[in-house]
Amino acid sequence: MQAVDDDDELGALIRREGTRHAPSAALADRIRADLRGREAPAPGAGRSFPARWLQALALFGAGAATAWGLALALLVAPVADATSDALTDSHVRSLMGAHLADVASSDHHTVKPWFAGKLDFSPPVIDLASDGLPLTGGRLDYVDGHPVAALVYRSGPHVINLFVWPAADARARAPQSVVKRGYNLVHWTEAGMQAWAVSDLNAAELQAFAALARERMAQGTATR
Amino acid sequence: MNDRTRRFEAAALPHLPAAYNLARWLLRDDRQAEDAVQEAYLRAFRFFDDLRGDAARPWLLGIVRNACYDWMRQHRHLADQVEFDELRDSGDAAAAFGDPALAWERQARGQRVDAAIEALAPPFREVIVLRELEEMSYEDIARVAGIPIGTVMSRLSRARALLRTALQAEVPHESKQGRRDASS
Numbered sequence: 001m002q003a004v005d006d007d008d009e010l011g012a013l014i015r016r017e018g019t020r021h022a023p024s025a026a027l028a029d030r031i032r033a034d035l036r037g038r039e040a041p042a043p044g045a046g047r048s049f050p051a052r053w054l055q056a057l058a059l060f061g062a063g064a065a066t067a068w069g070l071a072l073a074l075l076v077a078p079v080a081d082a083t084s085d086a087l088t089d090s091h092v093r094s095l096m097g098a099h100l101a102d103v104a105s106s107d108h109h110t111v112k113p114w115f116a117g118k119l120d121f122s123p124p125v126i127d128l129a130s131d132g133l134p135l136t137g138g139r140l141d142y143v144d145g146h147p148v149a150a151l152v153y154r155s156g157p158h159v160i161n162l163f164v165w166p167a168a169d170a171r172a173r174a175p176q177s178v179v180k181r182g183y184n185l186v187h188w189t190e191a192g193m194q195a196w197a198v199s200d201l202n203a204a205e206l207q208a209f210a211a212l213a214r215e216r217m218a219q220g221t222a223t224r
Numbered sequence: 225m226n227d228r229t230r231r232f233e234a235a236a237l238p239h240l241p242a243a244y245n246l247a248r249w250l251l252r253d254d255r256q257a258e259d260a261v262q263e264a265y266l267r268a269f270r271f272f273d274d275l276r277g278d279a280a281r282p283w284l285l286g287i288v289r290n291a292c293y294d295w296m297r298q299h300r301h302l303a304d305q306v307e308f309d310e311l312r313d314s315g316d317a318a319a320a321f322g323d324p325a326l327a328w329e330r331q332a333r334g335q336r337v338d339a340a341i342e343a344l345a346p347p348f349r350e351v352i353v354l355r356e357l358e359e360m361s362y363e364d365i366a367r368v369a370g371i372p373i374g375t376v377m378s379r380l381s382r383a384r385a386l387l388r389t390a391l392q393a394e395v396p397h398e399s400k401q402g403r404r405d406a407s408s
Binding site: 007010011013014015017018019020021022023024027028030031032034035036038 | 229232233237240241243244245248249254257258261262265266269270335336337338341352355356357381384387388391
């Protein structure tokens with residue numbers, strides 16, 4: 001009963017019977033490896049903090065960019081995708097039967113008034129005949145919940161359908177190319193109108209067409 | 225390997241057994257103790273420049289101790305998470321802490337001293353471990369635990385009283401006799 005009454009005896013008992021837990025050899029190795037991993041940015045303890053922050057910031061930035069890209073791919077792309085699909089369908093349909101044009105004329109003074117009263121907007125009908133891209137007509141179409149104007153141009157044996165309808169905002173957007181089922185599509189926004197050119201023309205020539213058409217659309221508003 | 229790393233290893237690695245023992249007693253789990261010690265060494269390495277001429281051992285063990293308390297706060301040590309109360313926690317330690325069945329099992333394996341220490345609240349446990357197992361001075365213990373020397377002494381005597389009660393209550397008669405013979 002008296003064995004542990006004394007502090008020294010209790011101490012002796014603890015040292016004799018208590019466990020002094022020993023670290024595994026692996027722990028020292030882990031710590032050494034860890035230290036070598038950290039030594040590079042360590043010359044001053046203060047220095048490592050901005051570096052750490054920068055690293056965290058970069059990591060956050062990368063994460064945000066990924067999230068943004070993903071959101072764009074998931075939310076925005078399907079919309080554009082659905083539109084380009086519908087336009088490709090419309091282009092293909094226009095070539096199948098005799099429904100390429102509701103109004104067949106190479107004169108834009110004939111084609112433009114034809115749309116009046118059929119659409120709630122006045123599509124820019126651009127004359128590109130002098131550039132080797134004659135207008136052959138126009139028709140009405142319905143894409144993505146909008147009535148749209150389809151202008152038909154020719155480039156040699158190739159048909160170009162240029163779909164035009166009012167843009168959601170006035171911001172101009174540079175042409176972007178898409179390929180759908182072997183057809184080339186170029187999309188841009190100019191003068192409050194969004195335009196989609198669809199053709200089996202090669203991408204470079206269709207882009208040249210788009211650049212010309214876009215330029216004329218911009219001029220059209222300037223002179224109007 | 226640069227010079228700073230070399231100096232740190234020379235100063236800190238010799239105290240690894242003490243660091244691990246403290247962490248293992250505070251966390252009561254091998255893997256958690258290893259992780260906490262590893263983290264503490266990294267912290268110590270970062271603040272190595274703060275150590276100017278002071279003894280490395282209490283400095284390092286202080287960091288290990290803090291890492292262990294952080295660990296307890298973050299992890300599942302619910303019993304230890306309750307704010308330490310010097311008076312309340314001085315009660316019947318064996319009854320208040322630890323699984324009685326486990327304590328009994330340990331006791332049966334002749335580990336009743338370990339069981340009694342484990343049953344102490346962390347603030348009592350750490351002073352016992354530092355004083356009796358690491359044989360540190362009151363001054364160094366005060367530095368490790370971040371408390372005044374007077375508190376170290378009062379906690380130590382409390383902890384000893386608790387251990388005495390726990391050991392006397394549970395130790396069978398003949399083994400007590402044997403121990404007296406061995407220690408006198």
